[in-house]
Amino acid sequence: xxxxxxxxxxxxxxGRGVNLYxxxxxxxxxxxxxxxxxxxxxxxxxxxxxxKEGSAGKTSLKLIPAVLTLLGSLxxxxxxxxDKKSEVILKLI
Amino acid sequence: MNEERMKILSMLSEGKITAEEADRLLDAVGVPAVGKxxxxxGSDGLPRYLYVNVNSFNENGEEKKENVNIKVPMALxxxxxxxASLMPEDVQGExxxxxxxxxxxxxxxxIKKENLDEFLVALRELEVNVDGENERVRIYxx
Numbered sequence: 001x002x003x004x005x006x007x008x009x010x011x012x013x014x015g016r017g018v019n020l021y022x023x024x025x026x027x028x029x030x031x032x033x034x035x036x037x038x039x040x041x042x043x044x045x046x047x048x049x050x051x052k053e054g055s056a057g058k059t060s061l062k063l064i065p066a067v068l069t070l071l072g073s074l075x076x077x078x079x080x081x082x083d084k085k086s087e088v089i090l091k092l093i
Numbered sequence: 094m095n096e097e098r099m100k101i102l103s104m105l106s107e108g109k110i111t112a113e114e115a116d117r118l119l120d121a122v123g124v125p126a127v128g129k130x131x132x133x134x135g136s137d138g139l140p141r142y143l144y145v146n147v148n149s150f151n152e153n154g155e156e157k158k159e160n161v162n163i164k165v166p167m168a169l170x171x172x173x174x175x176x177a178s179l180m181p182e183d184v185q186g187e188x189x190x191x192x193x194x195x196x197x198x199x200x201x202x203x204i205k206k207e208n209l210d211e212f213l214v215a216l217r218e219l220e221v222n223v224d225g226e227n228e229r230v231r232i233y234x235x
Contacts, residue, residue: 007121073168080162
């Protein structure tokens with residue numbers, strides 16, 4: 001499952017900062033038009049790969065679920081960096 | 094009870110969010126879920142996360158507030174290997190060549206899913222502790 005929330009917390013030495021919970025669904029929706037624009041190009045690239053490499057070119061289609069799996073596996077990643085003055089937290093949930 | 098937790102629970106009680114979303118939000122604010130198996134291996138016996146913790150201490154041995162905590166899902170390794178297996182042979186060859194030049198005799202096509210599972214099971218036992226004068230580094234899988 002793709003990560004749905006990104007938490008980003010940045011605090012500086014004066015105690016000011018941001019604590020954001022970003023719903024990634026919005027980001028995915030914003031990216032959707034770009035994906036739709038790129039689709040014809042992807043289709044051309046796929047056909048070219050099949051033409052050039054035969055059945056081996058068809059494996060390029062398997063890259064789509066593989067990339068989605070890779071993105072999904074990012075869920076649960078946490079990075080926390082703290083020192084006396086500042087704090088940065090990045091979490092993908 | 095902290096403010097963020099209260100807010101999430103009230104959103105849940107008002108029906109603004111589902112129980113699953115509340116669970117995810119509680120995770121995000123750092124409230125550990127009970128009985129989720131986050132602190133152990135997954136149901137398949139494989140570790141779920143790789144942790145890297147770096148803590149620093151001052152000369153008196155007191156912990157400074159300078160820490161780095163990184164938690165990486167092990168699923169990322171599996172997904173990475175899956176993508177690597179889909180790479181064209183000439184690209185795999187280039188990667189193997191580059192690794193060889195660095196002194197690592199490595200063949201990307203030799204990494205199979207079954208071998209990877211064995212490797213991940215072995216990682217359950219992994220624990221690296223490095224204690225320096227002012228720093229402590231701990232790498233482990235859970």
